[in-house]
Amino acid sequence: MTTDPQAERPKTPAEHGPMVLLINEVDIDYEVWEDRRRGLRERFTGMQGAGRTVIHAVKGASFAVYEGESVAIMGSNGSGKSTILAAIAGLLPVTGGEIYASYEPRLMGVGAALLPKVSGMRNIRIGCLALGMSVEQIDERLDSIIEFADIGEAINRPLRSYSSGMKARLLFAIATSIRPKILMIDEALSVGDKEFRAKSEGRIQDMLNHAGTLLMVSHNMNELKRLCTRGIWLEEGVILADGPLDEVIATYTEGT
Numbered sequence: 081m082t083t084d085p086q087a088e089r090p091k092t093p094a095e096h097g098p099m100v101l102l103i104n105e106v107d108i109d110y111e112v113w114e115d116r117r118r119g120l121r122e123r124f125t126g127m128q129g130a131g132r133t134v135i136h137a138v139k140g141a142s143f144a145v146y147e148g149e150s151v152a153i154m155g156s157n158g159s160g161k162s163t164i165l166a167a168i169a170g171l172l173p174v175t176g177g178e179i180y181a182s183y184e185p186r187l188m189g190v191g192a193a194l195l196p197k198v199s200g201m202r203n204i205r206i207g208c209l210a211l212g213m214s215v216e217q218i219d220e221r222l223d224s225i226i227e228f229a230d231i232g233e234a235i236n237r238p239l240r241s242y243s244s245g246m247k248a249r250l251l252f253a254i255a256t257s258i259r260p261k262i263l264m265i266d267e268a269l270s271v272g273d274k275e276f277r278a279k280s281e282g283r284i285q286d287m288l289n290h291a292g293t294l295l296m297v298s299h300n301m302n303e304l305k306r307l308c309t310r311g312i313w314l315e316e317g318v319i320l321a322d323g324p325l326d327e328v329i330a331t332y333t334e335g336t
């Protein structure tokens with residue numbers, strides 16, 4: 081296991097294919113305006129106002145992922161896990177470093193961008209178009225997506241009327257309707273019920289059996305153990321450990 085972020089990354093296990101993702105010395109900052117008013121005097125004299133703050137969410141992160149790998153990303157709240165996945169998906173710019181991907185990574189998160197006022201059915205069409213499917217391909221797959229989501233009549237209701245679990249079912253059904261080469265899951269499975277989790281884990285295993293690659297953020301260690309073989313521990317935006325999942329979980333559990 082590598083504990084020094086500067087040290088050499090773990091070697092490619094023989095059973096894995098070529099490198100599909102390279103994260104090289106990546107920094108990601110957020111700029112926020114915070115309210116620094118501290119009292120009446122400051123408020124009336126205007127001496128103190130809102131101030132610009134930069135949050136360094138990810139600091140010098142480097143790792144490579146190989147075809148067929150399933151990587152768990154763990155760490156405390158606010159350690160930068162979602163930020164790094166969003167940057168890999170191209171939803172956030174990096175402040176420094178580079179991200180290279182051989183295929184377009186597909187991100188599934190509970191907050192993923194579907195349209196709240198539009199029905200589940202129309203959201204399927206919109207989501208599939210965004211994945212690059214043709215209208216004919218969507219028509220072909222529509223029934224199986226609806227069947228996998230399995231949310232009954234709710235499929236005709238606007239998305240904003242869905243529970244978080246119903247939304248996750250629909251998102252997962254869309255995101256995996258064409259077997260993705262690189263799938264990233266950000267906590268999205270944990271909101272589903274037992275039956276949904278079992279079904280989606282089956283689909284993920286199938287994807288991994290077909291040389292797909294998985295990056296998964298979860299606070300549920302059992303879920304990570306079922307699906308992943310490698311772990312990356314991120315804390316305050318810095319990678320503290322990267323290696324076989326059991327070892328990284330042990331180090332993480334001891335260290336928190």
Ligand SMILES: Nc1ncnc2c1ncn2[C@@H]1O[C@H](COP(=O)(O)OP(=O)(O)OP(=O)(O)O)[C@@H](O)[C@H]1O
Pocket residue numbers: 110111112135136137155156157158159160161162163164
């Ligand atoms: N949109 C944003 N604007 C400003 N700061 C943000 C934004 N999103 C996240 N952050 C900050 O970036 C840091 C990393 O947040 P991130 O959401 O990546 O953490 P996380 O590891 O996914 O946390 P959690 O386990 O709670 O989901 C935190 O300090 C957070 O406050």
